[in-house]
Amino acid sequence: MLRVLFLIVTVAVTTRSSAQGADANPIYVDQGLDWTAAARADFYVRDQGSRLITLSWMQALKQRNGQPFLADGLKRYGYLLNPGSKAGLPIGFHASGPEGFQLVGMTCSACHTRQIEVDGKVYRVDGGPGLVDFYALLRDLDKAVGDVLASDDSFASFAASVLQSATPDIADVEDLRRQVDRWYLRFHTLMVRALPKNGWGVGRLDAVGMIFNRLSGLDIGPPPDFMIPENIKTADAPVRYPFLWNAPRQDKTQWPGFAKNGSDILGLARNVGEVLGVFATFEPKRQGAVINFLNGNSTNFDGLSELENLVKRIGPPKWPWKIDAALAIRGKMIFERDPAEGGCSGCHGIEDGEQRFPFIKTWRTVVQNVGTDTREYDVLAWKAKTGVLNGAYIPFATAPLKETDQILDILATSVIGSIAEHLLAGGVSSNARVATASDPGSSETPESLGLVRLPPTLQDLVTAFDAVSTSEAVKKAKRKGAEKASRGRLPPWGAYEARVLQGIWAAAPYLHNGSVPTLAELLKPSGQRKSQFSIGRKYDIENVGLAATQEPLSETLSVTDCNDINSGDSRCGHEYGTSLGDQDKKALIEYLKTL
Template sequence: MQHHVTFVRRILSFLFVHKRSLFYLLVTIITIHLLLLLGGKIYQHLDRDPDRGAIAIADGAFGESYSTPIYLEDDESTAVDESQGWSHSDSLWFYNITQGSALLPYDFYLSLESADSEEKLRSNRFIDYYRYLPQKKTFFNPDALAVGFVKDTYQGKDYMGFTCAACHTAQINYQGQAVRIDGGPAMADMVGYLTAIEKALHQTRSDPQKKARFMSAVLALSNDYKNQEAVEADLQKWTNTIQLYNTVNHSHIDYGYARLDAFGRIYNRVLQYVPNRQDVYELLTQATTPAGRYLISDEQANKVLEGINETIIGNDQFALIIQRLMSHEPGYPGLTQRQMLIVRNALFNEPDAPVSYPFLWDIARSDYVQWNGLAANSGIGPLGRNTGEVIGVFGILDWTAKDHGFSISAYLSGQRHKHKQVDFKHSIDLVNLKRIENHLGTLKSPLWPEALFGNIDVEKARAGQKLYARYCESCHQVIDRNNADRIAIAKMTSVNRINTDPAMADNSVSYRGKSGNFVNTFQAAGVGNVIIAEDAPVVQLLTSVTKGVVATPDPDKNIFRRWGDWLYTLVGSFFTNPIRTSSVKAGNYDPDTTANPYASLLSYKARPLNGIWATAPFLHNGSVPSLYDLMLPKKKAGDPEDGEYRPDEFMVGSREFDPVKVGFRSDGYDGTAMKTIRVGDLNSGHEYAAGHTPQPDGSLPPALTTEQRWQLLEYLKTL
């Protein structure tokens, strides 16, 4: 104790003696940082392509060719060149701002051919087929990558990664004309594209001619690879990495276009890093077949885990574990694909609750976000939420175990008393995440383009407004898109009241995993502190690791810039957030209790519906193709055959707009068949307009007539 007191006195004495020098140093650091931020602000507006990089596509997927996409004209409250409140440069900056994602080495992505073809997997044809958005070369995008595909750099190497825009930029086609919607839900098939990447990598390794072309293309770039040996080593490493990701996240639910189980995949990425060697050993040796037979012996498990780190396993070692589990060499289990799924279910959780990509306008002004209201959006909440997103979309997590000592990340993640502590080194760009959130605060919802889709019937819309007030407004607040002080209030409704598909909400609470180094740590919940058990809800583990990552400055910057940026990010995130104070959740849901501290997550969020016309398909899991169909009841046993019901099967993937029912073309082409017969895909619930779901006050207004449905639909176009 005396030693510690003496040490503190010496520190205080040093600070007092050198206070003037330290003051000047602090002022210098702040000045340099402000100049860098000013330079970044100027740089943000250098890309001013009038088409915002968009290009025409001939012979597009599903027979949809389109001219150069346009952006909607805004109302009189904004500048002439603005759409949804964003200028040309605003859109292009959003498409190309990095966030620390690393799906593949950049040289690999530029050079990779598709399976069974010499055509590059990044070609516009493939990009359009998987429903991403092709772009031309612009200042920020010299290699003409798709919207939201960017070159990111970490520890001196370049990677291709995703930005927010990859999943949150929409396109609507109508009679050959395309319209881009910034912040809208993507039609993307991420699972399909990642599967295609895995197949391409495997074939590149096994096909000598394809491999030779790939090697030549990578080396010709003269970037991160200087010889064939380095390319060969990373080709094997990244093939294993993508295979691991796809194996871990395999689901019996076909997501198809326009959906992704982002929560489930983020949870599984956390479980690649949190469990320790002993946790994995126990899970492997306890895995059993449906008949109760153990799959892996103690000896086999020890051989599989030979040389694996005790505390932090990580991506590369997990890929090695997967390889060894499937190996037929002496001493290894030699598991089949079906047996591997049993092991996967022991180590991870099946991501079987795909949801629509949410639209982003007004997200920065929402009090709670995510479909189940998981994330409080006040203070630095958006920084934590966006950090979790980048963990899910391939942020590099260079986590290691270190000896006990003080660190901010250990303190915030609950590890301050642990003998070993996780060092959360990572590629995630916290400064850019803050800048993105601020940028989204200026984005407005799109306005119905009457010149393209037809004029709104004013009389019908007035009648529809009254119906909206009676049937919708108790949950879906009406806001003014031009009000600078607007706040979007999330109205939560419990799953057992709204009766929509429960999978996403259930999984967010019920999915569990081994807690590794976080076992017996304390974590604040809404009703008090919880102790993280050995088998813990993954939502707890995600909270811990997100705090640890946010508390870890960028390793790619010098010490002054690193800590200056970190302080700027945290302090700025609080003071620039319009939601500064956490509010009580609004709505009709089961509150958290000490017995069930996550009860409120078993609910779904209703948000303002401005711009809703541009966000098909509908319901949180994309199980209803149009707004008109959403007003219809789900057909149940005993219902008359000649009634109007929501379609139980329809096609997804087309961007051709239906301005009558307000949705996308849902038949007549070979897209993804959405069959609403399984949990995860159900199209039931939210039947307010059909007179089947009670209002929050318990009343049950009668079902809308056909005429009233069209009136309400007309009003929804005005929002």
């Protein structure tokens, strides 16, 4: 009996060690010659300006089981080991600043690096949608700091670790307490008001909702805490992380397609909006009749530009297993059929998109309603108090913000104002600014305030978020939705982008909200798709997507049908290809592996 037990333990330890070794040394899928080891290493840690928490604090925090918060390098949330991190942080996390005062931040590879497992081998897909649980990380970080502040004894232990002294100076402990109290007030307020009770699930996040909440709830209120808590709403419209390869080439981006894209300046706008959502410091300040968007702004504009250059180098991952060439040729013919006959190229093929300055060709990004979940459109309709930005506008570009306004317009003004002020800082006089807090009834004009018109190279910024038209379109679409639906037509409310499908095999689960586990499942009518499936890194290369059986610690996602299309979790819609025969479906999937 002891021998059997020994063998079981030995096998378990060997399997675990083997898995850990595979995690540390994965097989890197071919993503093109431009995607080098040096580019990859840079992508994993490049600072974009996120400032989540002080590193020494995070190192001193404890998990619920008493272990150090960083004991496993955050692997328990799905984040991937980064052997190059001296601080023990995973891929996508970095520590910036001088030794002893470093701040932990996140960069885009935290959410856009994927690891999958096939036949016991681990494969790395850079730029792929991460299978991470950001909700659990935020929730547990909030609790860990709350536990530290719960009693004098718990804080004393924390302070001794942070200050690296068994008997730290009382004044130093009191100063640390004030810093932690201020951080926790803001972070806890966001967590309590924004996080939904049931979480988002592994590989999903209400990104737009959290960006809106961070900006309007924590950044634009009055000092000293800059908060407007009532602006924070429950972020309950989770979407799956998109893949990054080819993202810079689309002419629109974000799942609802509200962000113009396809040039460096529009890419910067997209990325500045993103970093505001992952804890960049943003404290715009009113100076007379003018708004200073760069006051206390931690956005790393150079870092964001370099990240965009890196993303341009990430090629679509090449299918690393065998392909039935004859079957794939048949699948290509099906792909290129008319959509009414089950084809895909009408929405997902490569076609020229909108022209960008200077003479940049983009790929057309179709944005249309195909009957999928509509919850994210509720988020796009949010309004909020504008706080310090009341009246702010970009001269000759946007309308002044009202006291309460569309959050999308608040985001657009904040992003465009920050970029324009940063880029024009060295090119205009010291008295010239790019944004004003227009006082009602004032006789001053933009010209009299020394404000400048955006030069041609920045004109794309005016439509970066298509803010005004999108806000109006959202309201009109909701009003007309019931009328159109009653006539059997799908309203624009609930329209999402359809991307070029290169590398789509590595992007499961599918639909914008990650409600369908495999491509084979997506080719079934909505009513026949699984109502529940496990999410984990084990991959099914026949049905292409998440394997039916995952690791014991994987998460199960329950989804709703077409009767609850606004749940955030509906598997409804995208009925294209569902009427194909079994062999045609198999051929189509084989072709999709080749893209």
